Amino acid sequence: MSGLDTLRETMRRDRVFDFVARREPISSERLDTRHGPILYLESVTVSFDGFKALNDLTLYIDDGELRCIIGPNGAGKTTMMDVITGKTRPDEGTVFFGQNIDLTRLPEPEIAQAGIGRKFQKPTIFEQLSVFENLELAMATDKRVWPSLVMRLSSEQRDRIEEVLNTVGLHALIYERAGKLSHGQKQWLEIGMLLMQNPRLLLVDEPVAGMTHQEVEHTAELLTSLAGKHSVVVVEHDMEFVRSIARTVTVLHEGHVLAEGDMDEVQNDPKVVEVYLGS
Ligand SMILES: Nc1ncnc2c1ncn2[C@@H]1O[C@H](COP(=O)(O)OP(=O)(O)OP(=O)(O)O)[C@@H](O)[C@H]1O
Numbered sequence: 001m002s003g004l005d006t007l008r009e010t011m012r013r014d015r016v017f018d019f020v021a022r023r024e025p026i027s028s029e030r031l032d033t034r035h036g037p038i039l040y041l042e043s044v045t046v047s048f049d050g051f052k053a054l055n056d057l058t059l060y061i062d063d064g065e066l067r068c069i070i071g072p073n074g075a076g077k078t079t080m081m082d083v084i085t086g087k088t089r090p091d092e093g094t095v096f097f098g099q100n101i102d103l104t105r106l107p108e109p110e111i112a113q114a115g116i117g118r119k120f121q122k123p124t125i126f127e128q129l130s131v132f133e134n135l136e137l138a139m140a141t142d143k144r145v146w147p148s149l150v151m152r153l154s155s156e157q158r159d160r161i162e163e164v165l166n167t168v169g170l171h172a173l174i175y176e177r178a179g180k181l182s183h184g185q186k187q188w189l190e191i192g193m194l195l196m197q198n199p200r201l202l203l204v205d206e207p208v209a210g211m212t213h214q215e216v217e218h219t220a221e222l223l224t225s226l227a228g229k230h231s232v233v234v235v236e237h238d239m240e241f242v243r244s245i246a247r248t249v250t251v252l253h254e255g256h257v258l259a260e261g262d263m264d265e266v267q268n269d270p271k272v273v274e275v276y277l278g279s
């Protein structure tokens with residue numbers, strides 16, 4: 001390569017880097033929901049070695065709604081959440097957050113940054129830290145640094161932690177070590193950690209598995225209280241729990257919407273009874 005070519009190559013690369021560096025990060029302020037739903041999945045198909053885990057799935061979630069998704073094992077519920085959060089890319093179809101954010105084109109961290117929080121079944125709390133410290137850490141953008149070592153909380157940040165503690169019902173346990181919490185309390189702490197990021201959309205996969213009856217009730221109240229401020233999508237098999245929180249229920253079967261409506265409508269739908277509720 002001649003000296004001139006090398007110079008050209010360097011300039012070209014610099015422009016690319018410059019472009020990458022200057023790309024504006026997607027923030028939740030950019031989300032446009034003025035003309036409709038907060039989440040659009042249209043004709044989404046995901047294949048694993050020819051098997052269609054999602055098959056022409058179309059689903060809309062409104063801003064502020066609490067939606068329950070039910071359906072038999074293997075129906076594609078978790079795969080649907082994987083597609084929304086960017087963990088799995090669809091083979092076909094479109095996935096939009098508001099009218100303007102194309103989730104199929106964003107890397108996972110940017111999807112989280114854009115305002116989509118996901119709660120996995122196994123809580124990812126820090127057992128050695130207190131409830132308060134866990135929430136403090138959830139606020140930090142750089143997870144490698146424990147925030148108390150490098151920054152002092154502003155009064156707004158402290159207020160925000162207090163607010164979240166009240167929302168999830170863990171205020172009395174503020175200085176308790178997270179490892180000592182009950183199974184249900186750990187789940188609520190993790191929901192609290194997600195809330196610290198102030199997500200517009202919260203995805204919750206099987207939140208009440210393994211909980212006591214009382215914990216299930218508290219979780220129902222908690223998720224209900226989040227609706228309005230956040231859009232919440234809950235996947236759950238526990239029908240009593242679903243009935244206690246559900247407004248609209250979507251039934252998935254073989255990667256496709258089998259039925260949608262209020263709890264009574266879907267429970268009395270013969271197709272739903274046949275594939276899911278009949279047993
Ligand atoms: N990474 C993967 N590779 C291959 N097959 C997969 C993968 N992920 C999911 N599947 C398959 O896709 C189908 C849908 O799985 P998914 O986990 O989405 O179902 P689900 O509705 O969440 O079920 P459950 O109620 O049991 O949690 C299943 O048949 C599953 O085996």
Ligand SMILES: [Mg+2]
Pocket residue numbers: 077078079205
């Ligand atoms: Mg699942």
